[in-house]
Amino acid sequence: MNIGETLKFIRKNKKQTQREISKGYLDRTTYSRIENDERSVRINDLQGVLNKMSVNVHEFFTFAKFDLEQQQFKELFDACKEQPEHERLKKQLLTYYKKLAAKPTKNLREHSNQLAIKNYFHHYWKEIPEINASDSEMVYRVLAKKNYYFQYDYILLANMIPYFSEQQASILIKRAIPIKDEEQRDEITKNNAFNALLNLIHVRIYEGEWLIVKKYVKLAKRQPGFLKSYKHRLDLYYFDSLFTYLLTKDPKALEKTQLFIKVTEDIGDKNKADAMKEEVALLSQNLGENAAAKAVNRKPTNLIKEG
Template sequence: MNTGETLKFIRTKKNLTQKEILPDYIDPSAYSRVESQKRPIRINDLQEILDRLSITPDEFFSLSSLDHEQQQFRNLFYYCGNHIDNKTKKKKLLDYYFDLENNKGKSLRQISNYIAIKNFFHQHWDEVNTISTEEVKSLFNELNQRKFYFQYDYVLLSNLITYFSVQQSDILISKAYPIELEEDRDYITKKFAYNTLLNLISIRLHENDYTRALKYIKIAQKQDKSASNYSFRMNLKYLENLTNYLIKGETKYMKQVYNFIENIEDIGDLTYAQSVKEEVKKLTYNNGRDSNNEYIIALIKDTY
């Protein structure tokens, strides 16, 4: 639905007339043309009408198609990610990918979508190329020029963080964090910003670079000041406990890791739980901790 259709949908669902939702300074005939999609609406007028409808802007825009194209892409992207072998959806996403590949004047939104497809699907579909060295270099330079990071900047950063060198990552993280005006940011922007830090911590653990892992954990702990994103905080706590275990070898930290895995399984996300198990197994076996700890060996036998 577009803006006018959404306003009409909400109004009729609430059994209200146009007259009941309009402030005195808005001409009813002019507003009628908004609902019939014949004229736009000013942002101040929209806010006043939403107040009278008792609808938040977030709820309104979730129903409106202002960002319809991008929402369609995300729905298709996530569907394909969970159904890799679905030929119909695969073709649809690949058609979009090839259109972007041939588009020399891509917008930032299109670039972020293009890179997201390459980052995830190149390992599943032969038709999708890996992200090239030239793309990494070009996009690093672009992100490095940013004075303020918006949503698509964080999407790019999240998808490219594994391709950047240690030095490049440090430079961009210092520019992108702390998240400016974090409390005013939308959920999706913060989601990608948080995921970037979680991915980076995991990367450093796989590289046995525990000093930098701790550095990024400290940066991440300063985000989400409202304590509203529980997924982010739980995953961060898992990485913090895993890092402490790898450094100190104390079983109390592995117990917390095990509790995290159990919680994921309890809510039914078995795929993610399995990926966490595999990550923990790989990291703990690689650094030799488990061979010296009977409790951890038993834990792994029961869990993996």
């Protein structure tokens, strides 16, 4: 729904009249034109109308979709993640991917969508190629020029950070974290910023880069917004305990790691919990083979990916 449709939808469900909603801010005729998309609405007037409706602005914008195409992409992407073998869904996403791949020039959103598809679905579908060096260099050049990141910048960073060198990743994380004006950012933007940091920690664990892991774990723990999210906090402390176990072989650290896996399973994310169990078994085996300090030639199994 657009702004006018959303205002009408909320007003009718609250059983309020146009006159009641517009009183004190707009005349009823002007408000009627806004609901019918015959006139734009000023920010101050919109805030006043929402106050009359007792509707939070964030709730309002969950109904009002300005970018229907992107919303449709996200829904299709998520559906394919849930059912990668579903032929109709797969065909739809492949058609969209091929359309993007054929475009000679793409905006940041289109680059983000194309690389999100490559990053996730090349594991499942032979039609989707892996991320290559050209992809990672292009994204690095784009992000390295920026000092202020917006939503699609963070989505690109979250998906592509496993493919950057440590020097490149360090440069970009310094631009991305702490999130500038964090209190004014939407949840999707913040989630992707934190996911970028978690993905970087995850990759460095597999590479056995313990000092670097420790540095990024400390950075994450210094972010107040990061620790407010139980999901991000759970992932962070899982990585922290796993890294501590691999470094020290302390059985208490292993017990703590297994506890975080159990919590993940108990809250209903069984697929992720199974991937975590597989991960601990793999890395423990490498530790037993005296290879924990060496790079493991396998990508992490439960990277946090965004579409």
